Amino acid sequence: AQRVTAFALLPLSLWFAGAIIAHTGSDYGAFVAWIGTPLTSCLMILLLIVLFYHMSLGLQVVLEDYAHSGVRFAAVVAIRLGCIGLAVIGILSVLRIAFVG
Numbered sequence: 001a002q003r004v005t006a007f008a009l010l011p012l013s014l015w016f017a018g019a020i021i022a023h024t025g026s027d028y029g030a031f032v033a034w035i036g037t038p039l040t041s042c043l044m045i046l047l048l049i050v051l052f053y054h055m056s057l058g059l060q061v062v063l064e065d066y067a068h069s070g071v072r073f074a075a076v077v078a079i080r081l082g083c084i085g086l087a088v089i090g091i092l093s094v095l096r097i098a099f100v101g
Contacts, residue, residue: 005054012047041098048090056083
């Protein structure tokens, strides 16, 4: 799963970096209008989902490699919940910008 998410992150990250560079001189209104377009919103939400899922998988592997105590399960749950929470906050932010402006 981590390799699949890494592969999916390549084009999404390139798109995001290119878009940010392209909008460097834009004002706030233009940037909000750009995020409000359906394609941009969908790509941004997809980027957030894949990014935080990939992050949770990577952190879980690091934790399993270096934590050998009984705390491992609780730490894995905390990592998963933290990543899910951050992803939800990011997705709700994109949706708010897309629908409210």
